[in-house]
Amino acid sequence: MTSKEAASAESAVAEVDAIAEAAANAAGAWAAMDLVVRARALDGIAERLDAHSAELIALAVRETHLAVPRLAGELKRTSFQLRLFAQVVRDGGFLDVRIDSADPEWPMGAPRPDLRRMNVPLGPVLNFAASNFPFAFSVAGGDTASALAAGCPVIVKANPGHPELSRAVGALIDEVIDECGAPSGTFGLIFGRDAGVQALRHPAVSAVAFTGSTAGGRALYDLACARPVPIPFYGELGSINPVFVTPEAARARAVEIASGLLTAVSSSAGQLCTKPGLVAVPEGAPILDELRSAAAPPTGELLNDQIAAGFAHAVEPVRAHPQVRTLRGERPGEALLLVTTAQAVLADRDELMREMFGPATLLVTYRDAAELLELARSLHGELTVSVFGEQADDTTHGLFAAAARVAGRVLWNSWPTGLSVTYAQQHGGPYPATTAAGTTSVGTGAITRFLRPVAFQSVPDELLPPQLRAANPLGLPRSVDGVRAQ
Amino acid sequence: MTSKEAASAESAVAEVDAIAEAAANAAGAWAAMDLVVRARALDGIAERLDAHSAELIALAVRETHLAVPRLAGELKRTSFQLRLFAQVVRDGGFLDVRIDSADPEWPMGAPRPDLRRMNVPLGPVLNFAASNFPFAFSVAGGDTASALAAGCPVIVKANPGHPELSRAVGALIDEVIDECGAPSGTFGLIFGRDAGVQALRHPAVSAVAFTGSTAGGRALYDLACARPVPIPFYGELGSINPVFVTPEAARARAVEIASGLLTAVSSSAGQLCTKPGLVAVPEGAPILDELRSAAAPPTGELLNDQIAAGFAHAVEPVRAHPQVRTLRGERPGEALLLVTTAQAVLADRDELMREMFGPATLLVTYRDAAELLELARSLHGELTVSVFGEQADDTTHGLFAAAARVAGRVLWNSWPTGLSVTYAQQHGGPYPATTAAGTTSVGTGAITRFLRPVAFQSVPDELLPPQLRAANPLGLPRSVDGVRAQ
Numbered sequence: 026m027t028s029k030e031a032a033s034a035e036s037a038v039a040e041v042d043a044i045a046e047a048a049a050n051a052a053g054a055w056a057a058m059d060l061v062v063r064a065r066a067l068d069g070i071a072e073r074l075d076a077h078s079a080e081l082i083a084l085a086v087r088e089t090h091l092a093v094p095r096l097a098g099e100l101k102r103t104s105f106q107l108r109l110f111a112q113v114v115r116d117g118g119f120l121d122v123r124i125d126s127a128d129p130e131w132p133m134g135a136p137r138p139d140l141r142r143m144n145v146p147l148g149p150v151l152n153f154a155a156s157n158f159p160f161a162f163s164v165a166g167g168d169t170a171s172a173l174a175a176g177c178p179v180i181v182k183a184n185p186g187h188p189e190l191s192r193a194v195g196a197l198i199d200e201v202i203d204e205c206g207a208p209s210g211t212f213g214l215i216f217g218r219d220a221g222v223q224a225l226r227h228p229a230v231s232a233v234a235f236t237g238s239t240a241g242g243r244a245l246y247d248l249a250c251a252r253p254v255p256i257p258f259y260g261e262l263g264s265i266n267p268v269f270v271t272p273e274a275a276r277a278r279a280v281e282i283a284s285g286l287l288t289a290v291s292s293s294a295g296q297l298c299t300k301p302g303l304v305a306v307p308e309g310a311p312i313l314d315e316l317r318s319a320a321a322p323p324t325g326e327l328l329n330d331q332i333a334a335g336f337a338h339a340v341e342p343v344r345a346h347p348q349v350r351t352l353r354g355e356r357p358g359e360a361l362l363l364v365t366t367a368q369a370v371l372a373d374r375d376e377l378m379r380e381m382f383g384p385a386t387l388l389v390t391y392r393d394a395a396e397l398l399e400l401a402r403s404l405h406g407e408l409t410v411s412v413f414g415e416q417a418d419d420t421t422h423g424l425f426a427a428a429a430r431v432a433g434r435v436l437w438n439s440w441p442t443g444l445s446v447t448y449a450q451q452h453g454g455p456y457p458a459t460t461a462a463g464t465t466s467v468g469t470g471a472i473t474r475f476l477r478p479v480a481f482q483s484v485p486d487e488l489l490p491p492q493l494r495a496a497n498p499l500g501l502p503r504s505v506d507g508v509r510a511q
Numbered sequence: 512m513t514s515k516e517a518a519s520a521e522s523a524v525a526e527v528d529a530i531a532e533a534a535a536n537a538a539g540a541w542a543a544m545d546l547v548v549r550a551r552a553l554d555g556i557a558e559r560l561d562a563h564s565a566e567l568i569a570l571a572v573r574e575t576h577l578a579v580p581r582l583a584g585e586l587k588r589t590s591f592q593l594r595l596f597a598q599v600v601r602d603g604g605f606l607d608v609r610i611d612s613a614d615p616e617w618p619m620g621a622p623r624p625d626l627r628r629m630n631v632p633l634g635p636v637l638n639f640a641a642s643n644f645p646f647a648f649s650v651a652g653g654d655t656a657s658a659l660a661a662g663c664p665v666i667v668k669a670n671p672g673h674p675e676l677s678r679a680v681g682a683l684i685d686e687v688i689d690e691c692g693a694p695s696g697t698f699g700l701i702f703g704r705d706a707g708v709q710a711l712r713h714p715a716v717s718a719v720a721f722t723g724s725t726a727g728g729r730a731l732y733d734l735a736c737a738r739p740v741p742i743p744f745y746g747e748l749g750s751i752n753p754v755f756v757t758p759e760a761a762r763a764r765a766v767e768i769a770s771g772l773l774t775a776v777s778s779s780a781g782q783l784c785t786k787p788g789l790v791a792v793p794e795g796a797p798i799l800d801e802l803r804s805a806a807a808p809p810t811g812e813l814l815n816d817q818i819a820a821g822f823a824h825a826v827e828p829v830r831a832h833p834q835v836r837t838l839r840g841e842r843p844g845e846a847l848l849l850v851t852t853a854q855a856v857l858a859d860r861d862e863l864m865r866e867m868f869g870p871a872t873l874l875v876t877y878r879d880a881a882e883l884l885e886l887a888r889s890l891h892g893e894l895t896v897s898v899f900g901e902q903a904d905d906t907t908h909g910l911f912a913a914a915a916r917v918a919g920r921v922l923w924n925s926w927p928t929g930l931s932v933t934y935a936q937q938h939g940g941p942y943p944a945t946t947a948a949g950t951t952s953v954g955t956g957a958i959t960r961f962l963r964p965v966a967f968q969s970v971p972d973e974l975l976p977p978q979l980r981a982a983n984p985l986g987l988p989r990s991v992d993g994v995r996a997q
Binding site (some may be wrong): 053098114118124125131135140145191247250251255405426432435437438445455457458460461462465469470476481484485487 | 588591592603619623705732733741920922924929935936942947962963993995996
């Protein structure tokens, strides 16, 4: 048994049960923790990650084949994200405190009672870690940060691609949870597919976050819905992230766009949920020659054998399609660029519009603006849609309208990779991009997934939760009688 | 064929398809409608309901057996609710506009692009109307009001209990939709169980709202999740709405509490989703005598034969339970009060803690505060939990903590019936009370169910939706760089 096999040994059934029960028992205490302490715990995990960055990055390199600069950037993003959620917790806006004062003249026709509402945590969250971001979408990643910030215990089902790193990060989280006085069940780590399914079915688990493939995600979604007590499943499944290059942009910026695309498809070996997988360019435009001949960054190795096999499996039918030819990328280590026509895609959508998770993209040539718009209007749910254009005109307006209908994020002259963690970010989209289009898994909005409102009616101050009392010593933002807080 | 049978004739398959496709085709135009026009449409429906109140109430009396004062109050609530959502639309806060300005020094480690996010409508909403509120939870009820306010077309699956009223209200909505210049597909009405299932499976439908029984709701929820493209299902299924009367309150206010309970269980013939179905009182307390002998309002007839049969079916096993006795209500037209012990309920939860939709409640006697708390801690998801007490002490604090864990609304010395439509209202709760504990179906928060965020990255002003442009001519509330709008 190698050390990797040892580290990823399946969690035993009794162990998973014990972890789920510990999470259930921890839920009340973690939810009741002072917001300042909860924020400090998130900051503490960030500090711990930063302090151990050298050893964590070394572990990640060994387990994922990703390059050091990429991993260092990702780790920085991860600790930043934890600190951003600490800010969100301190701010308190996520509680969405609403107060209706009693109103005997309420025009509904009956007196309005005193009603005070706030968000409370859902309970233990099960987080299926992703392979491609061993820090930012894994053990201490966005789903863990936002669920802990919401006041929920977290059970991470480790990704089998980086078990040692998962254990190391998990141990750091455990230390911080312990130091801040929270019950140890506030955080748990389990390994193995069966353990993940067992946890998902455990009555103690209240919500699931998942980042991975459409097939795997859908299977788990179905299990979550089929429970005796169904629970919300926030799954980010798969996305093609179409890019539409208008004739004008292709003419004006062929070199720049070709170079940008080659970088977006090659970096992290194309293993990004926002990698552009379909790029529409005008038929016969010089941009195709540019894409064929421009210098392309090396892709690097894929994360692991399973990902490599999945990539080959996804690419094969597209490459073998009678109306697809290979533009470049027959050599390993170089991004694969395939070419077809818009007509072919429109005629054979299911075969040609599918995610190839790895360094490949399908170039789609269109004859005119009408065909470009037809292609845009044929899309299903996507995380992102990008438009490269020169000006606002009928075509770009049409593309934007079509994009906003199906995507969570719409970009102008920008590549969808390099997702920023911010207040206004939206990383989510209609199915199959996600199973919950109304939510985001990146950015401060991610916390809302793990909350539910509770209203208190005619309750005297001393029986109310502190956040709803008259005094508001924490200065929480509140909406009073329908008027937003200042 | 009676006129009721004619009015409720099943919609044909082709008709349902046509209505779903019309809704899909209307979605873009309705979503793009100026917010002022959208608000005016909601106000217009309210005006139309008020103007036709006499004939609508006459129809409702004929079809539901509910009393005129109750129906008149409900209609007032319904038009008020439409006007409240018109206000919500004009305010624009529901768009949750967030703007991040570009920031080259964003501490994440990479420059932050200009990101602008707002909520957009999900698309056509299918609304299964309820039997017990022929106005407020039916054709022009809260789900229709909040979905139209969100910018979604609405297809109502009429409740078979009041088909003529459904058609009459639907015709008024049609008129208003037409007058405000929206496509007629913005509103549709279908009849029959099969038609409902067909619509739920139609690819054009984007979300479902449901109010009804746990069995029926769960079956539809399962279908919504099993679609090739799953859609959110906002179901309000069933709730017992437990009430805990402390020994002190039972002693101090036996007469008042007994009278309040008899009213809460009898009014609208107990056919309310918030009817108290389990009431814990101290063993041997005078309140039991009071409940046995106090004057009780007549319950009136049940809505229809199907509801009456369902009520008999739900009551029978509880009444026949060896540890349950009947306190009062053997005569028709009088609320049925059954009695058992906390020990019996704790030992046989599944048999004794179940919704009896109609004028019945189960009184549960407890021996001491510890048993009362044990009962409270054994609850599953509920819409409401009420506590009657005299002061804040260990018992009431314990009851409140247990209540907030399982319920969407927690009340003090108040009955859960008579739900107020307000900003801070929460009508929802953990399963089986609802299938989506994070949402509410009553109050201004109900609009969020039918929205999803879209972010625009690095998009020039002229290509942005008007709500996200620099100028903000509508004065929409916005959060900028993480700072809430004033």
